[in-house]
Amino acid sequence: MNGPLAVLTLENFLSNLLKFAGNSETVALIAFLLAAVIHASLLLGLFGGLPVFYIWLERKVAGRIQDRLGPTRVGGKFGWLQTIADGIKLIQKEDLIPRDADSVVFRMAPYLAGIASFAAFMVLPVADGWIGVAAECGAFLILALMSLEVLGIILAGYSSGSKWALFGAMREAAQMVSYEIPMAICALIPLLIAGSLNLQVVSQMQTGGVWNWFIFHDPFAFLAFFCYFTTATASVKRAPFDLAEAESELVAGFHTEYSGFRWSIFFLAEYASMFAVSGIAVLLFLGGWETGIVIPEAVFGGLRSWMPNTPVAGFNLGGYVANLLAAHVFVIKASLLVTLQIWVRWTLPRLRIDQVMTTCLKYLVPISCFLFLGAVFWPLIVTSAKGRPVLFGPPVKSVASVATPSAPSSTIAQNRSEVVR
Amino acid sequence: MGEVGLEAYLFVGAVLFVCGVVCMATKRNGIGVLMGVELVLNGANVNFVAFSRYTPLGLDGQATALFVVVLAAAEAAVALAIALNYYNNHLTIDVDRGNELQG
Amino acid sequence: MTEQLLFWVFAILTCGGAVAVVATQNVVRMAFWLVVSLGSVAALFFLLHADFLGAAQLLIYVGGTVVLLVFGVMLTASGHTIKVQASPAEVMLGSGVGLVLLFVLLFGINSVDWADVSARIPAAGDSPAVVDETQDRHLREQLASATTPEEKAAAEEAIQAVHARRQAGRTVRQLGLSFYGLRPDRDLNQPAGQSLAAGYLLPFEIISIHLLVVLIGAAYLARAKRRATSGPGVDL
Structure with a gap:
């Protein structure tokens, strides 16, 4: 367990567990199922629960900014259960489908949007080696998956058979397709510094203190973070870029005709993608799951190398605990960025649609291209001036070989069948 | 381990290709024809990638497929611009109406 | 499965x-x-x-x-x-x-012996996927025929190593290098003096220019113009 990524794979864990259980197949199978169910439900609970929490947070922050209290009644002093109560109310509501709507597409569209934004969590690592699918091109894949959400929204707006919804969908399509370009270019800058599309590798390279974070790598990366955050806010259609649902002009935009459960799926998808883009920002620029302070990171490192004797040989208990803490750090960091998005929403007024497009095409695209070029040339300039590729801090560590921690499902299943045999 | 094999992927590619050709032949909506083109290109891509996995051709198949994807995106952009122009001039997207040069 | x-x-x-x-x-x-x-x-x-x-x-x-x-x-x-x-x-x-076309295609695919065809392709450095597959199959045979526990453990370890290598999904780096004009997947482990395999640098550059041209062309074609009014040949 020397390399940070060399955590135990599931198959290793299983085979070792098998040895411990004295070849008792049922014990292995039960343990496997138990572990799988616990971790899957924890992950599901996290990604399903976070949007619910953010909806509550949004109402609370909005209330405070507007000098009122926000929800206070349901679930105690702070209105903790407000979102749950709203959810129950929404599920009970009638599922209306307008007469002019294209009913099949109308019914499917919310699910399309929901699947797209929740699928992004598949490749979002929450801690070292804690990732659903450890794809080598994870950063690329997550951007691709996030870009699919627009499709559900366009189809929803179009199939509603209402002019407000159609306007909202058209705006959304134009906005999302345009903002994807600067967002991808800005995300390329830290990927370029890391030399990898693997989000885990990118995050690992930022260990060892705040000065190793890619946001402080060079001035271009510093600016790129703000550029990325702006485009990310726009790409999850948050204010001041929420033209698709501008209630002062379009009633409610693309979800005008939706009610009840399908409407709430759009909202869950929106808050889930807020977390996803914030998570990407944390992984790419803000040090991933590391605190950035020297002492806690040393503690994490110590925990990772601390391997007490557990019944299951090869199971790194210290690494497990460290990962558990690191996952908390990651979620807290991402939640801070989400809070920032909420803050921005209730502070800045909404732009006009032409201003939104101007901001993207005339400002953000050239700015991001310039930042990208600068980030490419920065190491050359610094090397010629100082003789080393980075300004301060140690040169970027190279993570030489990446043993991907989780096997593809086929391998696991196959290994499991072997175990059972 | 269940082996899927090359033929199965080639079958999928063939079905996609044929669907695309039929789509191009029978649709009169210009954008429907474009969708047919996309299906044909995807059928070809499935074949490329399948060959790249199951034969010693290796990476060449994937590289070619990537070029196909990029070219298809470019093709869609231009074709859509043409379709919009067509709509501006003819107020319809029915491709059978574009017969003014027939003399 | x-x-x-x-x-x-x-x-x-x-x-x-x-x-x-x-x-x-x-x-x-x-x-x-x-x-x-x-x-x-x-x-x-x-x-x-x-x-x-x-x-x-x-x-x-x-x-x-x-x-x-x-x-x-x-x-x-x-x-x-x-x-x-x-x-x-x-x-x-x-x-x-x-x-009819579908039938012809399916019949054609079915009548070709693909294993034979791929065996006849000059294997100028197998692709990693194919290497892994053959190695994997070989190791599995070994595992099946292994009698002593040591042999079995060794074979299992080797299979896991192959899997770990395959899971790295190395096509990203390889594709990038091939667009750079380098083909490590072909050129490594080749006898000295052989000519290097062709990369995709030129096609990559051409396609980049092509995309730029398309961007400008599409924007030009789709620019806002005077909308045609109902004229001859147009019936609504």
Whole structure:
């Protein structure tokens, strides 16, 4: 367990567990199922629960900014259960489908949007080696998956058979397709510094203190973070870029005709993608799951190398605990960025649609291209001036070989069948 | 381990290709024809990638497929611009109406 | 087993989506089925160990091209154009010819011995996927024939090493290098003095320029113009 990524794979864990259980197949199978169910439900609970929490947070922050209290009644002093109560109310509501709507597409569209934004969590690592699918091109894949959400929204707006919804969908399509370009270019800058599309590798390279974070790598990366955050806010259609649902002009935009459960799926998808883009920002620029302070990171490192004797040989208990803490750090960091998005929403007024497009095409695209070029040339300039590729801090560590921690499902299943045999 | 094999992927590619050709032949909506083109290109891509996995051709198949994807995106952009122009001039997207040069 | 199951699910979705695109007359529903079909093709790419290509398919096709198409539908569909139907005779003829074509293709695919064909291809440095597959099969045979526990453990370890190598999904780096004009997948482990394999630097540059030209051209073609009024040859 020397390399940070060399955590135990599931198959290793299983085979070792098998040895411990004295070849008792049922014990292995039960343990496997138990572990799988616990971790899957924890992950599901996290990604399903976070949007619910953010909806509550949004109402609370909005209330405070507007000098009122926000929800206070349901679930105690702070209105903790407000979102749950709203959810129950929404599920009970009638599922209306307008007469002019294209009913099949109308019914499917919310699910399309929901699947797209929740699928992004598949490749979002929450801690070292804690990732659903450890794809080598994870950063690329997550951007691709996030870009699919627009499709559900366009189809929803179009199939509603209402002019407000159609306007909202058209705006959304134009906005999302345009903002994807600067967002991808800005995300390329830290990927370029890391030399990898693997989000885990990118995050690992930022260990060892705040000065190793890619946001402080060079001035271009510093600016790129703000550029990325702006485009990310726009790409999850948050204010001041929420033209698709501008209630002062379009009633409610693309979800005008939706009610009840399908409407709430759009909202869950929106808050889930807020977390996803914030998570990407944390992984790419803000040090991933590391605190950035020297002492806690040393503690994490110590925990990772601390391997007490557990019944299951090869199971790194210290690494497990460290990962558990690191996952908390990651979620807290991402939640801070989400809070920032909420803050921005209730502070800045909404732009006009032409201003939104101007901001993207005339400002953000050239700015991001310039930042990208600068980030490419920065190491050359610094090397010629100082003789080393980075300004301060140690040169970027190279993570030489990446043993991907989780096997593809086929391998696991196959290994499991072997175990059972 | 269940082996899927090359033929199965080639079958999928063939079905996609044929669907695309039929789509191009029978649709009169210009954008429907474009969708047919996309299906044909995807059928070809499935074949490329399948060959790249199951034969010693290796990476060449994937590289070619990537070029196909990029070219298809470019093709869609231009074709859509043409379709919009067509709509501006003819107020319809029915491709059978574009017969003014027939003399 | 899982791979087979996933293959069948996505193959059926791909083919079903494609057939639905042909069978549907409503353009928006066609776009929806196209999304289903192309998304499943992306899943097939993942199954074929082409991670980067699958992600590119999702980003460019499903997230880009289809959105563009739907955008086009919105700009052009105005009630009477949303359902432009071909005559039944044309549909019958088209689908008949299509069925014949499908039959020919399937028959052709079935009658070729693909193992023999790929054996005859000059294997100038096997692709990593193929190497892994053959190695994997070999190791599995070893595992099956192993008698002592030590042999068995060694074979299992080797299989895991192969899997770990394969899971790295190395096509990203390799594709990048090949666009750079380098082909480590071909040129490594080759006898000295052999000419190097061709990379894709020139095609890559050409396609970059091509994309730029297309960007400008499409913007020029689609620029706002005076809308045609009802004139000769146009009946609404």
